[in-house]
Amino acid sequence: MKENKSENSLLIEGRNAVLEALRSEKPIDKIFVQDGCQDGSVRTIVREAKKRDVILNFVDKERLNHLSETGRHQGVIAYGAAYEYASVEDMLALAEKKGEDPFLILLDNIEDPHNLGAIIRTANLVGAHGVIIPKRRAAGLTAVVARTSAGALNYTPVAKVTNLKKTMEDLKEKGLWFVCADMDGDVMYDVNLKGPIGLVIGNEGEGVGRLVKETCDFVASVPMKGEIDSLNASVAAGVLAYEILRQRLQ
Numbered sequence: 138m139k140e141n142k143s144e145n146s147l148l149i150e151g152r153n154a155v156l157e158a159l160r161s162e163k164p165i166d167k168i169f170v171q172d173g174c175q176d177g178s179v180r181t182i183v184r185e186a187k188k189r190d191v192i193l194n195f196v197d198k199e200r201l202n203h204l205s206e207t208g209r210h211q212g213v214i215a216y217g218a219a220y221e222y223a224s225v226e227d228m229l230a231l232a233e234k235k236g237e238d239p240f241l242i243l244l245d246n247i248e249d250p251h252n253l254g255a256i257i258r259t260a261n262l263v264g265a266h267g268v269i270i271p272k273r274r275a276a277g278l279t280a281v282v283a284r285t286s287a288g289a290l291n292y293t294p295v296a297k298v299t300n301l302k303k304t305m306e307d308l309k310e311k312g313l314w315f316v317c318a319d320m321d322g323d324v325m326y327d328v329n330l331k332g333p334i335g336l337v338i339g340n341e342g343e344g345v346g347r348l349v350k351e352t353c354d355f356v357a358s359v360p361m362k363g364e365i366d367s368l369n370a371s372v373a374a375g376v377l378a379y380e381i382l383r384q385r386l387q
Contacts, residue, residue, distance in 0.1 A: 147217030150210045152178045159185040164218035166277035167192040171212035218278040223294030228267030238333040243269045245339045250276040254285025255371035261289035263382040271301045305352045315353040317345045322356030330381045338374045341367045
């Protein structure tokens, strides 16, 4: 995923600053370390990052210079999340508190922060209890995401998980079933979307990954009549999420 400084609200530069951020348990999305750095402080950062399962990227000095805003990165730059991440358990607790069947939206390979923000906004409007994203190949909770969500990020929990497929399997044991969006699926109006449900959305280029798709119980498609054959991911999420809401209100 191409890094864009303007899309990351918290840029932490320098060894001491990054180490303190890790030790204070601030939400860190990823850390860039200069390849070849073997100093004690860098080794400590790498060890702490692995302990917290933070993504590590080893890059050359030129890349770090490009990412740096201060010019004093000391071979280490971290990207922190703009907002705290929730847990999947928080989402299930929210559904229980509201006396509703859980309704979760899971995103596979959504790397555009504008799409993520728009989906969080939709999730709030349709009454979803949370959005789940994977740690890798996914946009994090940056300032752009917060702005695009139009305030929804303050109300709709977002969880970041290591393995989307494993998370789905765990949720299945708690009674949820999963539907993913794909052009090859049954038309969404013909699919029963009631009950405890997880809606899985992939990016418009590759769609939902094979392993995640195989873990889904159903595949639903959005009917289309135009000349092109794919929807923007956030639009597809919106259309399907509102069909789920429509069926839940019946």
